[in-house]
Amino acid sequence: VRNPQGMHLRPATEFARTAQSSGCRVRVSVHSGAAASAGADGSSVLELAMLGVSQGTTLRISAEGPGAAAAVGRLTDLVSNGFSESER
């Protein structure tokens, strides 16, 4: 996660919307060292917000269903582009 603000409400909303439109079952978890968190439903803004993702966090994104690989690609791009947020 590159943007300074981390995954606050607006990025979480955008992520959830993208996950929903993919039609896949998307899971997101936080990687800190060797441990991974329980994970969140990628289409739920609330669950994503509950991860408390700050800048520098590594996320693991997985998807299941038709077009899963493309969905993961789109979501990964979204995160690595800093959710298209300008520097603030």
Next chain:
Amino acid sequence: VTLPATFSTFLRREHVFTDLPAGERDDVLRDMLDRLVGAGAMDQETSTTVLRAVLKRERTGTTGIGRGIAVPHCKTSAVAATLVAFARTTEPIAYGAADGDPVNSLFLIVSPPESAESHVEILKSVAGMARDDYATRVLRNTNQGDSLFDFFHEMDAKP
């Protein structure tokens, strides 16, 4: 070891309002800011700046996260430190929330520009309440400020 910042970490008892009359979203938010001025949290000029920033944020997408809860917020150099407040409306109000439900619990977060980490942590603690059936029931049914103030601390102390 620094404990993560939660909503209750920043909350002062006198910034919990339980009887905001229902109305249009913008009017309710204005009312909330006026009460913060009344409670000595900020001056009138700051509240005008904050209200404008909060409404601007709402226009980019609702902060109604569902289950009767909204998280109006903004970043502004008008405040020197993070300030949070809670308000409960007497009746649920239309808020364009994610789940379409009206909102009666407003968690306001006003942060100075350089507070990225604490913002996400506060959001996390509020999202946790929205996900919790017990918490949403309490928020719907409690109009005692003291009880709610204690409740926020109790929720944030949960593992």
